[in-house]
Amino acid sequence: MISAETRGVFAIAPTPFMPGGALDVASLGRMTERYAGYGVDGLTILGIMGEAQKLEPEESLAVVREVVAHAGSLPVVVGVSAPGFAAMKRLSNAAMEMGAAGVMMTPPAAMRTDDQIAGWFAQAVAQIGTDVPFVLQDHPTATGVVMSTNVIRRVVEENPSCVMLKHEDWPGLEKISTIRRWQKQGDMRDLSILCGNGALFLDLEMGRGADGAMTGYAFPEMLRRVVDLAPRDRDAAQDIFDAHLPLLRYEHQPGVGLAVRKRILARRGFIAHADLRAPDAPCSEAACAEIDYLLERLAARDPGCGL
Known part of the structure; x- marks a missing residue:
């Protein structure tokens, strides 16, 4: 199970599809084993x-079943966010029965005030069970739900099963510092903080007290090296991060970023096809050429990147 002591790199994995849009079940096992091989x-x-x-x-259940079956001892966190609690409860219960280590959830966009947000989490926990450890996903740029540090502390204190914050606010470095200050002062209980946002700020987030990364950048071995080096050799970690920054920036484009990431993961053998399910589209010919150029540059600047 995940806990407040969870550290390191959790790779956000894509869902592989066939060119016609069908779920690519065969790629799920290979993808899981490939991530494990890169030390997540x-x-x-x-x-x-x-x-x-x-x-x-x-x-969704098939994805959970296949990934957990191939993950071995690696903990698997399952995103269960949905417009209604019935779907969340079913997926959460099934995932935990299959061997998941916890779930991740965030409120729907209609939740605006602190009371609404805290109330939603209380209801969600009542539905999925107080014994299910969960990750509070704070990703306002994608969800439209803005969570202050005060409401995050309130959710954490009111729900002991909240063991991790997936920090994806932008800008959000001060949020990490505030939470860590409260914990140091004894004003907030311990909480694991893993950071997303495509790792775009991972170098600085580690310096603010993050415990690691939970994101989908197509080079998990870069995340591994930066997270491991940051506490003891900031310059070495920064050098690795700097080499990847052009590709990180390119992957972070709204709307097309997932297509970019899937193309790279397909090229690296994590998944068989780069296809997204409709209505999203794959990379254009021009984008593919830009990706190839950036990968060539990356291979020259970071020979240990796995290309």
Whole structure:
């Protein structure tokens, strides 16, 4: 199970599809084993990168089943966010029965005030069970839900099963510092903080006290090296991060970023096809050429990147 002591790198995994849009079940096992081979500490599935909103309920269960079966000892976190609690409860219960290590959830866009946000989490926990450890996903640029540090502390204190913050606010470095200050002062209980945002600020987030990364950048071994080096050799970690920054920036484009990431993961053998499920489209010919150029540059600047 994940806990407040969870550290390291959790790779956000995509959902692989066939060219016609069918779920590519065969790629799920290979993808999971490939991530494990690059030294991640865990996997997170059925998030925004996993195109979870495009899946049928039975497809979501199939993804969980295959990934958990191939993950071995790696903990798997399952995104269960949905407009209604019935779907969340079903997926959460099934995922935990299959061997998931916890779930990740965030409120729908209609939740605006602190009371609404805190109330939503209380209801969600009542539905999925107080014994299910969960990740509070704070990703306002994608969800439209703005969570202050005060409401995050309130959710954490009111729900002991909240063991991790997936920090994806932007700008959000001060949020990490505030939470860590409260914890040091004894004003907030311990909480694992893993950071997303495509790792675009991972170098600085580690300096603010983050415990690692939970994101889908197509080079998990870069995340591994930066997270491991940051506490003891900031300059070495920064050198690795700097070499990847042009590609990180390119991957972070709204709307096309997932297509970029899937193309790179397909090229690296994580998944068989770079296809997204409709209505999203793959990279254009021009984008593919730009990706190839950036990968060539990356291979020259960071020979250990795995290309």
